[in-house]
Amino acid sequence: MVSEDVAAAPQEEPAAKEEEVDLATVETNQNVEIIGKNFEFHGPNGEQTFYVKAGEEVTLSLKSEEGVHGVSVDGLDVKLDKDGSTKFTPEKAGEYNMTxxxxxxxxxxxxxxxxxVVN
Ligand SMILES: [Cu+2]
Structure with a gap:
């Protein structure tokens, strides 16, 4: 059933870009579990975008499965310099890069x- 005539069907692409997320209804999880590898961060389900609610405590954890990494949330005073976890409460909705x-x-x-961070 695989024909080369059927070129890339774009609608079935895996969620490489998450642009169509409705922030009003998106599922949030205050438990942000990051897995570090050489060289990428992802969550338990492969996600690279994490949604949390503003004004509620977040637990950020890092587990390096490969290499030695840390996580810093740019724009918030949140940083893990090694594997472990930290808690913080984001007050302002917005997008923050984690590096x-x-x-x-x-x-x-x-x-x-x-x-x-969503309201
Ligand atoms: Cu690293």
């Missing part, structure tokens, strides 16, 4: 994830 806070090698700059 690796430990220089871990050639792919260090690729280690990003996004924290989206």
């Amino acid at each position: 690796c806070s430990v220089f871990c090698g050639t792919g260090h700059g690729d280690m990003t994830a996004k924290l989206v």
